Amino acid sequence: MKYMLLVCGDDTADASGMAPVEPWVEEMGAERGVRLHGHRLRLPADAVTVRVRDGEVLRTDGPFAETKEYIAGFDLLECADMEEAVEAAAKHPVATIGAMEIRPFWYDEDPEGDIRRLDSELTKALRERDVDRAMACYAPDVEVFHPEAGREGSGADALRKAEEQWFATLAGPAEREVLDFRLRVDESVAFSHALVRLRAPLVDGTALDTTARVTTGYRAVGDSWRIVHQHTSVPAAADHPSAGDARS
The missing domain is CATH 3.10.450.50 (Nuclear Transport Factor 2; Chain: A,)
Known part of the structure; x- marks a missing residue:
């Protein structure tokens, strides 16, 4: 089953002691085949939020909500079950200073x-x-x-x-x-x-x-x-x- 792993950073956390992400990518990708794809995202300051109200497109520079936590990146995982996805997420270096949100894919197709x-x-x-x-x-x-x-x-x-x-x-x-x-x-x-x-x-x-x-x-x-x-x-x-x- 596929899961979206949302990597949530915290702009108030000290990341100086965080382990590098590359070994995790190597283990989950090349070695175990759990990580299918992923990428870092630019900071929330570079985001654009779009809403449509009464047919008018409203564009706002910046994130949807002001918060110290933000989506720093994502990884697409393919795991046997949620437990394996949790185990993979717990090994991600950002989990030591931020949070990892795991969302199962909604399957209605073949x-x-x-x-x-x-x-x-x-x-x-x-x-x-x-x-x-x-x-x-x-x-x-x-x-x-x-x-x-x-x-x-x-x-x-x-x-x-x-x-x-x-x-x-x-x-x-x-x-x-x-x-x-x-x-x-x-x-x-x-x-x-x-x-x-x-x-x-x-x-x-x-x-x-x-x-x-x-x-x-x-x-x-x-x-x-x-x-x-x-x-x-x-x-x-x-x-x-x-x-x-x-x-x-």
Whole structure:
């Protein structure tokens, strides 16, 4: 479960004896994988408070409330439960001079399920050779390395051209079998690493049967997820491992 750790500083506290934060970041991040992301914030004097009253935007320089305690930074944690989050917060150096507020995320969505359904859409689009259906899975500013183009392309128009060229080489429905799919989801971005077997008859009378390694980056766009980066690598020679070998 994900938790937001609000690091609350105290401008009246003496921080001269506080331990450095970097060892905590290293332990919770690289070593334990509990800390997903975080950053310091500028001081409250640099804040801007915005209110809207009767349609008028009211801007006030400074924090929402005058107080000796303020939000100095934040960390996004992924823990088994609140107890593990408390244990992580208690080790933060600022806890010795300030306070740590832990807030569980409100979950009413299924981002992993949404992304897996997006991948299923790619399979269906390929089977039907439906370029429009495939393109609906991508963001307009997508960056893609497409085997058909043989180079990186920027934007949906470049991707559509490469997809159309590739679909034109297919003589019939193409089968896309995902042999391995590993996904990591944060709040607004996600990455997957997949091993995908592609099989299809080609217009030149031969048959396609190859295994590709696909790395995909996703971004939450409004209420849905879209692909913003995709790199596909396929064997360059016949002596590369076959799809059967790739299964193991």
